[in-house]
Amino acid sequence: MRVLLTGGTGFIGAALRERLLQAGHEVLCVGRHAPEGPDPCSQWRALDFAEARTPGDWTPLLGGVEAVVNAVGIFRETRAQRFDALHAEAPCALFRACAAVGVRRVVQVSALGADAEATTAYHRSKHIADRCLLGLPVEGIVVQPSLVFGAEGTSSRTFLMLATLPLWALPQGGRQPVQPVHRDDVADAIVALLAAPLAALPPARCLPLVGPQPLSFADYLQALRANLGLPPAWVLPLPRRWADALARVGDHVPGALFNRDAWRMLQRGNTAPAAPLTQLLGRPPRAPARFVAPGSAALVRQEAQLRWLLPLARAALAFVWLWTALVSFGLYPVEQSHALLARAGVPPALQPLALYGAALLDLVLGVLTLWPVGPKRWQLPSRRAVWLAQAALMLGYTIVISLRLPEQWLHPYGPISKNVPMLALLLMLHVFEQARSLRRRLRQ
Numbered sequence: 533m534r535v536l537l538t539g540g541t542g543f544i545g546a547a548l549r550e551r552l553l554q555a556g557h558e559v560l561c562v563g564r565h566a567p568e569g570p571d572p573c574s575q576w577r578a579l580d581f582a583e584a585r586t587p588g589d590w591t592p593l594l595g596g597v598e599a600v601v602n603a604v605g606i607f608r609e610t611r612a613q614r615f616d617a618l619h620a621e622a623p624c625a626l627f628r629a630c631a632a633v634g635v636r637r638v639v640q641v642s643a644l645g646a647d648a649e650a651t652t653a654y655h656r657s658k659h660i661a662d663r664c665l666l667g668l669p670v671e672g673i674v675v676q677p678s679l680v681f682g683a684e685g686t687s688s689r690t691f692l693m694l695a696t697l698p699l700w701a702l703p704q705g706g707r708q709p710v711q712p713v714h715r716d717d718v719a720d721a722i723v724a725l726l727a728a729p730l731a732a733l734p735p736a737r738c739l740p741l742v743g744p745q746p747l748s749f750a751d752y753l754q755a756l757r758a759n760l761g762l763p764p765a766w767v768l769p770l771p772r773r774w775a776d777a778l779a780r781v782g783d784h785v786p787g788a789l790f791n792r793d794a795w796r797m798l799q800r801g802n803t804a805p806a807a808p809l810t811q812l813l814g815r816p817p818r819a820p821a822r823f824v825a826p827g828s829a830a831l832v833r834q835e836a837q838l839r840w841l842l843p844l845a846r847a848a849l850a851f852v853w854l855w856t857a858l859v860s861f862g863l864y865p866v867e868q869s870h871a872l873l874a875r876a877g878v879p880p881a882l883q884p885l886a887l888y889g890a891a892l893l894d895l896v897l898g899v900l901t902l903w904p905v906g907p908k909r910w911q912l913p914s915r916r917a918v919w920l921a922q923a924a925l926m927l928g929y930t931i932v933i934s935l936r937l938p939e940q941w942l943h944p945y946g947p948i949s950k951n952v953p954m955l956a957l958l959l960m961l962h963v964f965e966q967a968r969s970l971r972r973r974l975r976q
Contacts, residue, residue, distance in 0.1 A: 533726065534558045534596050538581065538626070539603035540573060541565060543685045544641060544677070547719040548603060549573060555723050562593060582613065585621040590629035599726050600630055602661075603641045607654065607687075608791070619657035624664040627672070637671040639722055644676040644711075644740055644802050651800070652793040666737055673725055673733060675718070677741040678802045679752075681823050682715035683832055690789055692836035695756035701768045703775035706750025709801040711742040714818040717809070724812050740804035744816050749798065755820035760833040842964060845957060846901055852954070853898030853922070860891035876936040897922055919962040926951050926958075 535552055539545035540561035549572065552559045561573035564580050577593055581604055584590060594600075602623050606613050623640065630638050646658035665672040681688045694700060718741050725733070747755070750767050757765055770778075775795060782791035810816050824832050860869065870883045878886050900918045904911045912918070930951050933940050940948045 533598045534560065535726065536560045536562060536593060536597045536600045537573075537603065538562050538601070539605065539641070542603055542605065543682060544605075544680060544715060544718055545603035547682065547715050548601065548722055551719040551723045552726075555727075557726075560593070560597065581622045582617045584625060585617065586625050587629035587632060590626045591633060594629060594633045594635060597635055599637045599639070600626065600635055601639045601641070601722060601726070602626060605641065605643070605658075607789075607794075608787075609653075615653050615657035619654075620660040620664075623661035627661070627665045627668055627670070631668040631670045635670060637673070637726060638665060639725055640665045640672065640674045641722070642674050642676045644678045644742065644804060645797060645800060646676060651796050654793055655797070662738070671730060671733070672737055674738045675722060675725070675741050676738065676804070677713055677718050678743065678804070679710055679712040680715050680718055680741075681712050681820070683824065683828075685715070687789055689836070689839065691753065692756060692760070692832065693839040695753045695760060695765075696762065696833060696836045697765065697840060699766045699768060700750070700753065701770045702750055702753075703770045703795070703798070704772060705767055705769035706748055706753065708749045708798045709746045709803050710749050710752055710798075711746045711803040711806070712752055712820055712823075713741050713743045713809075714823055717741070717813065717817045721809055721812050728812070734808060739808055739812070741809055742804045742806050742817070744806050744810075744819050746803040747820070752820055756823065759821050759824045760829050760836070762833070838964075842961070845961065849922075849954075849957060849961075850898045850901035853894045853901060857891045857895035857898060860887060860894065872937070876932060893925065897925070914965060916962055916965045919958045919965065923955055923958045923962075926955060 535557050537545060537549060537552065537559055538561075540549045540559070541563055549559055549561065553574070558574040561576045562579050563576075564578065566572070566576045566578075579589070579593070604618055604623070606615070606618055609615055627638060627640075640662060642658045642662050643655060646655040646662060648659070650656045650659055662674045665674060679687070681691070683689070683692070700706070721739070721741055725739070754764055757763075779790060779792045779795040782788035782794070785791075806817060866887070869887050870880070873883045873886055874880065897918065900912070901915075901922075903915075905913070905915055907913075930948060933948055
């Protein structure tokens with residue numbers, strides 16, 4: 533079967549693309565950027581979803597196509613990517629083109645909660661496309677996944693990171709009902725729908741894709757934690773008003789998964805009967821306690837722990853530089869600082885410049901340690917230069933003090949010997965920064 537797939541480079545679309553190819557289908561991928569890897573699709577066509585808002589934009593791509601799967605989706609809007617364009621206008625144009633040229637079957641990947649009672653722009657825009665498809669003379673099917681788990685997914689990586697923390701502060705104790713489903717089950721279900729006879733399709737042409745049973749959000753994290761081989765974590769209930777405040781902050785943090793829309797969706801719940809998916813798959817969907825394969829649990833656990841251990845290490849490092857700057861700027865008596873500089877061989881006229889210049893340098897390095905890394909102009913392209921600058925400065929301090937104030941090596945509080953673990957920490961951060969840069973280049 534020749535299948536046109538949109539969103540083939542996305543979280544769900546990438547898994548679906550592989551499943552379709554494994555099943556022997558010819559896959560025509562449509563998107564702004566070609567999928568990575570050798571021969572990722574049977575064919576690929578360039579098309580910007582944000583600009584493809586009329587049936588005429590899609591008709592040239594549908595020659596010989598027997599089925600279409602729309603897996604395009606974004607969780608947060610940007611200036612270039614808007615819900616109305618990507619979730620509603622472009623999909624509706626595609627669906628109308630499918631009806632006009634006679635495509636036999638169309639599957640729309642929507643979301644659980646995208647219905648007439650939706651309260652978020654994400655769900656409302658998905659619902660517009662769902663209704664558009666189901667109102668056309670095609671074999672249209674809307675699949676509505678709950679929270680979808682896949683170790684490579686952005687939200688899944690965040691949940692795995694949370695799962696490895698020993699203590700959780702969850703809104704209202706994490707009582708919100710969820711029913712997570714594994715990404716492989718979602719992909720298998722869509723492939724099965726493409727091949728299913730018309731009589732086997734859901735009567736309402738709308739199929740929820742959920743895990744075997746509902747559970748609270750806290751229980752979901754506990755299940756992931758157990759899956760990773762960790763004992764249960766402590767749960768600290770976060771008052772509703774605090775969660776509301778954090779959600780408002782999340783609205784202004786690029787890439788934040790917890791914002792007001794996410795908080796509304798979590799409070800509403802995300803559950804549905806699992807029987808339709810079980811019947812379609814011929815087996816129960818995978819439970820969260822088995823989301824991570826036993827053979828990879830240790831590696832996934834380590835990667836998840838690094839997602840909070842590395843920021844913790846950076847925060848501790850930044851504290852050292854910032855506190856040193858604050859002490860040098862006056863918390864420690866200036867006269868005693870000048871006396872130390874004199875013993876180190878700094879002339880009296882240069883002592884204020886040396887003291888406050890070093891304090892300013894410490895302050896800058898502390899701020900840069902916390903500064904975000906990313907592609908935007910106000911973000912650092914890499915922290916490796918910061919780690920190297922800190923290591924060079926620390927080695928310089930150590931050499932000067934060793935030559936001019938060697939007695940500091942015998943100080944009972946170890947002010948100089950502590951530079952050794954600090955240098956080891958900088959080396960570790962430098963190595964991880966190199967690995968992060970390599971992963972970013974491979975994704976481009």
